[in-house]
Amino acid sequence: MPVIEVNKLNKWYGDFHVLKDINQTVEKGEVLVICGPSGSGKSTFIRCVNRLEEYQKGEVLFNGQDIQAKSVNVNQLRADIGIVFQQFNLYPHLTVLKNITLAPLKVKKTPRNQAEENGLALLERVGIHDQAHKYPAELSGGQQQRVAIARALAMRPQVMLFDEPTSALDPEMINEVLNVMKDLAREGMTMLCVTHEMGFAREVADRVIFMDSGIIVEEAPPDVFFNNPKHDRTKAFLKEIL
Amino acid sequence: MHWDIVWQNFDYFLWGAFPQGPLGGLAASILLAALGIFGAFWLGLAAGLMRLSKRIWVQIPSIVYIEIIRGVPLLMLIFWFYFLAPVILGRRLPEFECALVALIVFTGAYIGEIVRAGVQSLPRGQMEAARGTGLSHAQAMTHIILPQALRNMIPSFVNQFVSLTKDTSLAYIIGVNELTKAATTVNNRTVVAPTEIFITIALLYFVVCYVLTSASRRMEKHLSRYQARGR
Ligand SMILES: Nc1ncnc2c1ncn2[C@@H]1O[C@H](COP(=O)(O)OP(=O)(O)OP(=O)(O)O)[C@@H](O)[C@H]1O
Ligand SMILES: [Mg+2]
Numbered sequence: 511m512p513v514i515e516v517n518k519l520n521k522w523y524g525d526f527h528v529l530k531d532i533n534q535t536v537e538k539g540e541v542l543v544i545c546g547p548s549g550s551g552k553s554t555f556i557r558c559v560n561r562l563e564e565y566q567k568g569e570v571l572f573n574g575q576d577i578q579a580k581s582v583n584v585n586q587l588r589a590d591i592g593i594v595f596q597q598f599n600l601y602p603h604l605t606v607l608k609n610i611t612l613a614p615l616k617v618k619k620t621p622r623n624q625a626e627e628n629g630l631a632l633l634e635r636v637g638i639h640d641q642a643h644k645y646p647a648e649l650s651g652g653q654q655q656r657v658a659i660a661r662a663l664a665m666r667p668q669v670m671l672f673d674e675p676t677s678a679l680d681p682e683m684i685n686e687v688l689n690v691m692k693d694l695a696r697e698g699m700t701m702l703c704v705t706h707e708m709g710f711a712r713e714v715a716d717r718v719i720f721m722d723s724g725i726i727v728e729e730a731p732p733d734v735f736f737n738n739p740k741h742d743r744t745k746a747f748l749k750e751i752l
Numbered sequence: 753m754h755w756d757i758v759w760q761n762f763d764y765f766l767w768g769a770f771p772q773g774p775l776g777g778l779a780a781s782i783l784l785a786a787l788g789i790f791g792a793f794w795l796g797l798a799a800g801l802m803r804l805s806k807r808i809w810v811q812i813p814s815i816v817y818i819e820i821i822r823g824v825p826l827l828m829l830i831f832w833f834y835f836l837a838p839v840i841l842g843r844r845l846p847e848f849e850c851a852l853v854a855l856i857v858f859t860g861a862y863i864g865e866i867v868r869a870g871v872q873s874l875p876r877g878q879m880e881a882a883r884g885t886g887l888s889h890a891q892a893m894t895h896i897i898l899p900q901a902l903r904n905m906i907p908s909f910v911n912q913f914v915s916l917t918k919d920t921s922l923a924y925i926i927g928v929n930e931l932t933k934a935a936t937t938v939n940n941r942t943v944v945a946p947t948e949i950f951i952t953i954a955l956l957y958f959v960v961c962y963v964l965t966s967a968s969r970r971m972e973k974h975l976s977r978y979q980a981r982g983r
Contacts, residue, residue: 562880589886599881603900612895613885658881665885 652683796863
């Protein structure tokens with residue numbers, strides 16, 4: 511059974527049809543990269559997967575279960591599907607470690623010492639265990655985004671969503687974040703990444719999809735996508751960003 | 753000048769006839785202000801959070817409350833509770849309680865607006881990040897949104913609390929035994945020293961409000977660690 515299955519997903523903001531008949535199947539361990547011009551609906555799409563946005567038509571299945579079904583506990587769903595944002599969105603009033611342990615403590619009721627132990631291990635994994643007791647504002651952008659990744663991982667999610675995680679970073683910090691994401695991909699994490707980092711897509715993506723005006727225009731494995739795109743719109747887009 | 757009159761009555765200004773008689777003077781004013789601040793904070797927090805609710809029937813009572821109160825002078829409220837309480841409750845409310853309820857209801861509406869604005873001014877990403885890790889709306893509010901919003905609101909809160917403290921003097925109108933009442937009582941009895949008496953009273957109000965503002969400034973500084981450092 512696929513981890514995520516999206517069938518004929520449609521979403522409107524008022525009259526504005528932002529997602530049009532989106533279909534996608536993501537198997538366990540797959541890495542899906544989503545690209546496309548600004549306003550094409552990439553963020554809206556991945557935010558539908560953890561119900562940060564509600565959709566009006568079609569369905570999103572997580573482990574076979576319709577996520578908008580009444581019986582679904584949305585908090586449990588979000589604990590199982592981590593998300594990382596472009597703007598990091600760390601909690602500025604909490605230390606790095608507390609940013610990470612809050613959800614395990616409150617949602618999973620993990621004992622504090624265990625939550626902190628996990629948190630420190632995760633910080634080690636993203637390469638910043640020495641910053642545990644600092645506040646987010648004291649870290650660089652790249653470090654903050656790695657904390658955000660650790661915060662999502664602390665819930666031991668089955669799927670990770672990334673919404674342009676490197677777009678707000680200075681160029682010299684992009685790689686430290688991409689490397690963490692590549693490690694995750696290699697360790698078998700199921701990932702949906704909105705990103706225009708084509709090196710990342712080439713290296714770890716199983717599939718790349720190109721969205722435009724709420725439609726999935728093209729979908730292909732990375733080598734085909736980059737070397738042999740079928741659609742003119744994809745070609746034009748690739749020419750622009752490469 | 754008759755500063756000796758002020759001096760002879762100074763303890764009466766500070767705490768009225770206490771401990772032989774009821775608490776009055778500055779002590780009663782401070783008690784009224786402290787209870788008022790406490791009540792107004794919680795009422796305002798509730799009103800502000802209800803105002804932010806997505807559910808219309810939760811919103812409406814708070815909108816009506818806030819809008820009505822903001823268009824009515826505090827003195828009217830004090831009279832309402834004083835004259836209408838017997839009609840509604842069937843018995844007189846003691847003056848102190850009347851004034852206290854009026855102060856709480858009045859200031860609560862302003863605190864409600866401060867809370868609403870403070871919560872709305874936080875970046876949307878904070879709520880999304882919290883919900884995104886599986887926290888419920890209430891958990892996100894308690895652990896992420898309110899701690900940040902309330903810190904940002906401290907200066908506005910203190911403005912309201914200082915106003916409330918000064919407004920306790922209006923309780924004099926319905927005969928509450930507080931600082932302004934103590935001043936007029938002494939003035940009526942002694943007659944010759946109104947200037948001295950009211951200068952003293954003004955100074956006492958000033959000192960209380962000054963202590964309140966400087967305490968808040970210290971608290972703000974203490975709480976702003978996460979904002980001050982870094983970029
Ligand atoms: N809350 C909203 N209300 C109304 N319209 C919205 C809302 N959020 C997004 N939109 C619109 O929906 C469209 C898709 O937005 P979305 O954020 O998904 O695009 P995107 O592909 O992620 O773009 P970007 O690369 O700029 O992040 C845009 O035209 C946007 O203006
Ligand atoms: Mg986007």
